Amino acid sequence: MQHVYVIGSKGLPGSYGGYETFLDKLTEYHQNNRNIQYHVACKANGDGVSPELESMPARFKYHNADCFKIHVPEVGAAQAIYYDCMALEYCVKHIRKHEIKNAIVYVLACRIGPFFAHYVSEIHKLGGKVYVNPDGHEWMRAKWSKPVREYWKLSEKLMIKHADLVICDSKNIELYIQNTYKRYNPNTTYIAYGAETKKSILSDESIELVNWYNKNNIKKKEYYLVVGRLVPENNFETIIREFMKSESKKDLVIISTKNDSLLNELDIAHGFRKDSRIKFVGTVYNQELLKKIRENAYGYVHGHSVGGTNPSLLEALGATELNLLYDVGFNRECAEDGALYWTKEFGNLSNLFNKADALSPEKIALLGKKAQKRILDAYSWKFISERYEEVFIDTSKVAENHAIAVGAIKSA
Structure with missing residues (x-):
């Protein structure tokens, strides 16, 4: 023993x-x-x-x-x-x-x-x-x-x-x-x-999911999702700034811990509270519900810049077909060619949002298969x-x- x-x-x-x-x-x-x-x-x-x-x-x-x-x-x-x-x-x-x-x-x-x-x-x-x-x-x-x-x-x-x-x-x-x-x-x-690759036990009609969508005025496949602690090194400022510059008709849904001081700084700098597409929805501790929210997202946006293999990224790769990742070694190591990448350069991510909105279902499905295979091969x-x-x-x-x-x- x-x-x-x-x-x-x-x-x-x-x-x-x-x-x-x-x-x-x-x-x-x-x-x-x-x-x-x-x-x-x-x-x-x-x-x-x-x-x-x-x-x-x-x-x-x-x-x-x-x-x-x-x-x-x-x-x-x-x-x-x-x-x-x-x-x-x-x-x-x-x-x-x-x-x-x-x-x-x-x-x-x-x-x-x-x-x-x-x-x-x-x-x-x-x-x-x-x-x-x-x-x-x-x-x-x-x-x-x-x-x-x-x-x-x-x-x-x-x-x-x-x-x-x-x-x-x-x-x-x-x-x-x-x-x-x-x-x-x-x-x-x-x-x-x-990370897990099995689907959530919840269906699209589950009361937990329906209530959460109704509460936050969100619809399936009509939102980009961000999950992570609200800290500067997770690049929330770049994500919000660039999404506001994009022409996307989808929502940007942010599941995060509370950080009023950083939120106020971001609002002063960018006025994001005037953009109805941007929705801070608090935390979700029900793991099956969170998994279903990932599965139903149009895309996942990952801005973590400090750390190794990030659990929220692995969970996204296992659940969400389209993943937009901050271009740093840790993230490329995880996703390889199963994701699209962005930098902090002005206009880079906003252009990627516009391109992602126009992707064909076949292209998105192919990226999703590559991402899930990556999890099955190296991260199960x-x-x-x-x-x-x-x-x-x-x-x-x-x-x-x-x-x-x-x-x-x-x-x-």
Whole structure:
């Protein structure tokens, strides 16, 4: 039995963030796997905790994973750092108390670099290893001040330096890690996030969908859809500015978290509230409803510019036929020739909206087939869960994948 401790997510049942969705699916696909026992840290309080998680006891089973809740002090922006450190303390004590051999502690995101070497040393003394998933470029996010960005960059460096294995969710991220931190000779491998390709269980006549359409004055195949956090690095300003310049008769429907200050900035700059086509409709936590909204969209618009394999993009590729993606390496890596691409250059996306409106049904269907094949070939949850089993159980596979990554970098 391989014991795997996972920290850094908000926990299970999740709030449908990237890490939470990943853990939900990983434990689901491995719930009957007798070779792996998961132990998952769950945030007991603070931002991002799902109502389902709040109702759970201090320790509970979910998909056969042993889930334990960590109560974090209210310390503002530093709460995430406290959370990871407290979760690591718990893991060390649990491994020691139960004399668990060869434990793996898998840390999601690079938030605790200055404290990381201490915990790695403690886990090594107990015969365990520490793996890290660096996610995307947290230090590039526009929401952080310069001192905070410098902290994230330092934290990333120190965690890459001391990790036994770095699991990258994007080939671009793996190349970045190898090139940026080659003096540490990081041991890396690539495993993406996953996505579903099965259709929503809801029909076009489902009351949930009909009520949602009526509430927001939206019609099937008459809208472009955007799903994502309302933050600058997701390029909402470019998307809104360019859609307003386009001649499209369709709506631009934005499912997003609340950010009144950014909305006000965008309205002052572009006056989007005067454009009846642009509709901010809040969040949708019903996953079957969200999947059906994706399926019925005329097109999906993806502006994420920071990060690796983005879960909302994979879900769109699996559900929406026509996808318009911001032209950056992470997004091209995912969709390849199954999507159309745009830049932030003035007029570029507005022209693409006009061209997309005029595409034939046959062209759209062909793009949809290519996008879905991309998900089936490289991003299905079955495939991803099998890759994780290899990494957690078969150490020879880790060495083999590391050699492949280093060879690719040398030949690039």
